[in-house]
Amino acid sequence: DVKVTQSSRYLVKRTGEKVFLECVQDMDHENMFWYRQDPGLGLRLIYFSYDVKMKEKGDIPEGYSVSREKKERFSLILESASTNQTSMYLCASSSPGYGYTFGSGTRLTVV
Amino acid sequence: DAKTTQPPSMDCAEGRAANLPCNHSTISGNEYVYWYRQIHSQGPQYIIHGLKNNETNEMASLIITEDRKSSTLILPHATLRDTAVYYCIVRIAYGQNFVFGPGTRLSVLP
Numbered sequence: 609d610v611k612v613t614q615s616s617r618y619l620v621k622r623t624g625e626k627v628f629l630e631c632v633q634d635m636d637h638e639n640m641f642w643y644r645q646d647p648g649l650g651l652r653l654i655y656f657s658y659d660v661k662m663k664e665k666g667d668i669p670e671g672y673s674v675s676r677e678k679k680e681r682f683s684l685i686l687e688s689a690s691t692n693q694t695s696m697y698l699c700a701s702s703s704p705g706y707g708y709t710f711g712s713g714t715r716l717t718v719v
Numbered sequence: 720d721a722k723t724t725q726p727p728s729m730d731c732a733e734g735r736a737a738n739l740p741c742n743h744s745t746i747s748g749n750e751y752v753y754w755y756r757q758i759h760s761q762g763p764q765y766i767i768h769g770l771k772n773n774e775t776n777e778m779a780s781l782i783i784t785e786d787r788k789s790s791t792l793i794l795p796h797a798t799l800r801d802t803a804v805y806y807c808i809v810r811i812a813y814g815q816n817f818v819f820g821p822g823t824r825l826s827v828l829p
Contacts, residue, residue: 651819710762
């Protein structure tokens with residue numbers, strides 16, 4: 609089975625901190641995605657990548673950046689965390705033509 | 720990608736079949752119907768997908784109407800562990816990303 613592993617299940621950070629959320633997949637998938645999920649707003653796409661060193665903005669990229677130096681790893685970076693970035697963050701991967709496999713999520717709280 | 724419409728919530732008795740409907744009246748010929756579910760505090764999980772033929776796997780069956788404007792996900796013998804939010808998504812096979820709507824919150828009752 610494809611596994612998508614997110615480095616932390618729960619994270620608490622202070623306002624203004626630089627935050628790294630790591631995601632690793634083990635099935636050589638080309639595409640990787642970062643979503644955030646908030647009550648009443650559903651899943652919203654932040655960034656995605658379809659190849660190493662490639663990235664595309666999703667629907668809500670402001671305040672975030674990403675890095676994909678290796679095919680299996682896709683990192684989401686909060687340059688200066690703010691309280692409105694408190695959310696559940698979900699990473700997913702896929703091959704073209706196939707569905708997503710999601711990680712278990714990281715629940716980030718910014719205080 | 721075509722939009723979908725799902726009821727916000729449904730109940731189902733444990734052991735009975737759960738039939739979750741989805742309308743996608745603007746679906747185009749090259750768009751697939753995908754179903755995912757999300758159990759509380761976990762990432763969404765892929766269930767099944769199809770283009771125009773009915774599909775079945777170990778988790779569920781997918782029935783797509785002949786005009787492809789609607790579909791039904793069937794969980795044949797629902798258990799308490801099937802309580803989740805179920806998302807119906809239509810997308811071309813090589814589309815870049817999935818757009819998740821609010822889904823249907825299925826409650827399986829003992």
